[in-house]
Amino acid sequence: MLGHVDSPPTAPSSDVPEPIVFDGRYRLDGVLGHGGMATVHRAHDLLLERDVALKVFPVSHGEDELMRNRAEVRVLAALSHPALVMLYDAGAEQRPDGGQQDYLVMELVGGPTLSQRLRRAPLGRAQAARVGRDLAEALAVVHAQDVIHRDIKPGNILLTGPDALEADEAGGPAVKLADFGIARLIDGTRLTKTGQTLGTVLYLSPEQARGEALTPSSDIYSLGLVLIECLTGVPAFPGTTTESAVARLVSPPRIPDDIDPEIAALLTRMTLMAPDERPSADEVAVALAPLTSPDRTLDLSAVAAPPTEPQPTEAQPTEAAPAAPAQGRSRWRHPRRALLSAGAALALTAGGLLVTQQVAASDVPSDAPSYPAVDGRLGDALTELQKSVQP
Template identity: 40%
Template sequence: MTEPGTILKERYRLERLLGEGGTAQVWLATDERMGRQVAIKILRPQYAKDEGLLERFRREARIVAHLDSPYIVQVYDVEMSEGISFIVMEYIDGQDLKELIRFEGAMPPQRALSLLRDIAMGVAVAHEAGLIHRDLKPGNVLISKQGEVKVTDFGIARDMAGAGLTEPGKVWGTSHYIAPEQAMGRPLTPAADIYSLGVLLFELLTGKLPFPGDDPVAVAIAHIQEPPPDIQTLKPSLPAGVARLVSRMMSKAPEQRPQTARALVEIVTRFLEDSGDVTT
């Protein structure tokens, strides 16, 4: 049973619910042994006997535990207590990028590109470890009150070197940010994450999604078949170089995008460091 005051493993005291998804809840907790606040991701009880989900849950902890970056939420431990499976993570006192976009709306290019570079820094570490995130979206980016940017939720990340990067009959990811090849269930490369970051950059710059809608299938089909809206029509003041970057990142053909997050970091850094000029 999970409620405020519950103590897991005689160590972690649950304080309050921070958020929840289809398969898990995230709680703010106090690590009474270390004297610090942590975030605890708890698998919902109805999924505790689902070996597939349980393994995916454990994989997330193993994956992130090996990723050393200030741009990725740190994992401290993975545990089971009285039938409850949970991951103990770094607690970020702040908000997610989805909330920030809702509050700020369309952002100036410098602001949007700075956020993108920090996100890409975290994703680059995953790519260099042979991993593809597969679910990059504003809700999976946390921003602390000090402005630190952290990528989280590697629950559906996949090993590039593993046997097959797709699962027959299953398409993981969030339709508003999904790469065309991912929506079609094809094998993925890091360029799939670049597409998702392109959608995210589009949203940061315009305050809008390129393919809005409530029907996830229709949205996924739009990513596969339709060109994204002309971002300069939506934001005429946007420098041409930034518009070209968005277009390149959201290319339907994976080989036409920057191939890794590290390559994207280098591109964005050049934009930002060219005397503040983002017009090239």
């Protein structure tokens, strides 16, 4: 062969590090990203000869808490939908120093994150509707298994390819939801640190920020914030960490006037302050399906309207009817299924949520609003923040 010269084999250089192989099977080939609790590597499954994503947690010298409850791993492995990143395997690697490193083996998705895509430009209505429909269908499957994601954000949404949003829908979903249920898995096995917040502050629901027990509607609220960002290119609650956390406790996000009325109405429903008034994942998917085509319109009849009280008129005074009892939520009130305890409340801690900003009084109008009453560490932080902004 032209340009090729045979040479005798040489011994491997001692300067070349040996590849890291987990459990003799998963060879690490590079870092894909870092998170608050783990690092995700591109890896190769030497047994099945396929590339995978390996989520590796920090080395622990304590007892094996992640793998103690294998039932949780089986629940996640059972979640199957084309718009979900599949969990293949889980294990624990023993280290020479006696420590143990837990890991999860997941499907490797080739496209960028939605966050990376949005840095280029906002999405069109049909593209945003396709993202929302795919994710809502996936969340319907997750919620049916009594799992709440709790960290819906653009960084956890992966495009199936560089041009997935422009590709024909016949090829499958344009996006896949990653890290589904991982917060629940880790929380259920007591791996979360005291005071650690499960979720990302820009996309927390109000009840999540308050540290209340969650229902699937918390994911719907977060998905609504993601879709607003898809259409505008900016977060629904911009500002500092503190400002973003406080804003959602005071009022719903503002839906820009230039968003089409039909999808704006749905986003308004998804981000209502009261969790029981938001639509289900199934309802969101059905409502968005017609909008995935640029020339179609939204049928809001697929989304049940929130209950309203009768309004009195001069001609015929009436009394407001008693509020109807909440329906279809009983399974989420059981203490065994309250997946976010008060101990995992938004604590504004050093992981990025520590209240260090002090707002100058000159930057705040004299009629600065009072913040809602919130218990716990968040309440203490908000009290101090309110004092600092009052003239």
